[in-house]
Amino acid sequence: MTTRVRPSSKRCAVIGGSGFLGRHLVEKLADKGYTVSVFDIRQSYELPGVTFYLGDLCDKQALLPALRDVSLVFHCASPAPGADDRALFERVNISGTRTVIQACHEAGVQKLVLTSSASVVFEGTDIKNGKEDLPYAKKPIDFYTLTKIQQEKLVLEACDKENGFLTVAIRPHGIFGPRDPQLVPILVDTARRGKMKFIIGNGSNLVDFTYVENVVHGHVLAAERLRPESPICGQAYHITNDEPVFFWDFMSQILVGLGYNAPRYHLPYWLVYGIALLLWVLTVLLRPLVSWKPTFTPMRVALAGTHHYYSCARAKQDMGYQPVVSLKDAIMLTVESYPHLRQGA
Numbered sequence: 494m495t496t497r498v499r500p501s502s503k504r505c506a507v508i509g510g511s512g513f514l515g516r517h518l519v520e521k522l523a524d525k526g527y528t529v530s531v532f533d534i535r536q537s538y539e540l541p542g543v544t545f546y547l548g549d550l551c552d553k554q555a556l557l558p559a560l561r562d563v564s565l566v567f568h569c570a571s572p573a574p575g576a577d578d579r580a581l582f583e584r585v586n587i588s589g590t591r592t593v594i595q596a597c598h599e600a601g602v603q604k605l606v607l608t609s610s611a612s613v614v615f616e617g618t619d620i621k622n623g624k625e626d627l628p629y630a631k632k633p634i635d636f637y638t639l640t641k642i643q644q645e646k647l648v649l650e651a652c653d654k655e656n657g658f659l660t661v662a663i664r665p666h667g668i669f670g671p672r673d674p675q676l677v678p679i680l681v682d683t684a685r686r687g688k689m690k691f692i693i694g695n696g697s698n699l700v701d702f703t704y705v706e707n708v709v710h711g712h713v714l715a716a717e718r719l720r721p722e723s724p725i726c727g728q729a730y731h732i733t734n735d736e737p738v739f740f741w742d743f744m745s746q747i748l749v750g751l752g753y754n755a756p757r758y759h760l761p762y763w764l765v766y767g768i769a770l771l772l773w774v775l776t777v778l779l780r781p782l783v784s785w786k787p788t789f790t791p792m793r794v795a796l797a798g799t800h801h802y803y804s805c806a807r808a809k810q811d812m813g814y815q816p817v818v819s820l821k822d823a824i825m826l827t828v829e830s831y832p833h834l835r836q837g838a
């Protein structure tokens with residue numbers, strides 16, 4: 494007779510645990526006494542009590558060993574948003590997420606927490622204090638957004654209280670903090686190439702940037718509150734710093750903190766957006782001949798020139814969420830963590 498070990502509630506798996514958010518999440522879970530299995534296509538660090546399983550999440554047979562005896566799974570893997578590769582996004586974010594759900598069923602996992610994105614409702618136009626009942630973007634601005642929408646739908650629809658499989662989606666926005674491979678490095682690279690002199694639009698657009706520890710806090714709360722009687726089952730939750738900030742003030746604080754000049758001259762939003770769109774079309778048409786990636790993509794310009802901030806009232810009410818690190822402290826901690834990106838370093 495084979496005895497099946499009942500999964501321990503202190504055993505969990507983090508798919509995408511080698512990434513920026515994933516690693517911060519793994520460190521917090523290990524700190525809280527969880528035994529953690531990381532599943533990722535790469536291993537980027539080592540940590541006591543954490544076991545790594547390497548493989549592609551689209552491969553169920555590779556995934557299953559990482560989910561053995563695990564009751565809780567966090568899914569925070571995705572191709573980088575900058576990758577302009579529709580097939581890759583569809584394979585990993587849509588088919589791969591189906592595979593994750595199937596593997597969870599086969600392994601007897603009881604809870605699945607997905608890292609979605611607030612961008613699932615962003616179409617390139619203003620969002621002010623957006624709530625979770627906003628409709629999904631009808632015209633998603635890129636393949637990343639398109640497939641994050643499908644991914645979130647799949648996970649929320651898989652919530653099945655009767656069969657003991659509970660799911661929830663966390664929608665962070667503009668995650669930043671130590672080891673972020675994206676926001677600060679791209680910003681500094683753009684500044685070093687002399688392209689951060691301009692403010693796109695009038696600079697009065699408010700946005701959310703969310704410190705990584707607050708995002709981790711939201712994930713852990715969601716996992717711990719995910720029970721059959723909880724209102725969070727099958728729902729999506731915005732998790733932000735709850736301190737909307739002017740986009741260009743935030744960028745300037747990071748740049749100045751690292752010793753670069755803040756952008757000063759204004760350019761009309763629609764002019765820059767039009768140029769970015771034109772450049773994007775040209776790169777698509779000329780792709781077989783030139784492999785050039787513009788810095789100012791339509792998505793980045795839209796994010797830099799519109800309002801996009803979200804309400805976390807639902808997360809506060811249903812999960813008792815409150816940010817644990819203020820924006821001021823978060824910017825300071827982030828700037829301090831990038832000595833190698835300082836001007837002159």
Ligand SMILES: NC(=O)c1ccc[n+]([C@@H]2O[C@H](COP(=O)([O-])OP(=O)(O)OC[C@H]3O[C@@H](n4cnc5c(N)ncnc54)[C@H](O)[C@@H]3O)[C@@H](O)[C@H]2O)c1
Nearest residue numbers: 509511512513514533534549550569570571608610667668
């Ligand atoms: N960074 C942000 O501002 C932000 C904001 C909102 C939501 N998110 C979401 O948060 C999650 C984590 O993002 P991040 O910024 O930490 O990105 P990241 O690129 O640092 O981490 C993603 C991880 O997923 C892994 N991965 C990719 N494809 C895989 C595959 N096929 N199989 C197994 N592993 C695979 C990568 O190796 C990487 O370690 C993503 O789902 C992203 O959509 C990010």
Ligand SMILES: CC(C)CCC[C@@H](C)[C@H]1CC[C@H]2C3=C(CC[C@]12C)[C@@]1(C)CC[C@H](O)[C@@H](C(=O)O)[C@@H]1CC3
Nearest residue numbers: 574610611612665666667676679680683793796797
């Ligand atoms: C070149 C400049 C105009 C801007 C330089 C900074 C940008 C690289 C970042 C500013 C806002 C960021 C952002 C994302 C990527 C990096 C920026 C464009 C996301 C699109 C990454 C994916 C997430 O899911 C999105 C989210 O909803 O949180 C991010 C939105 C903000």
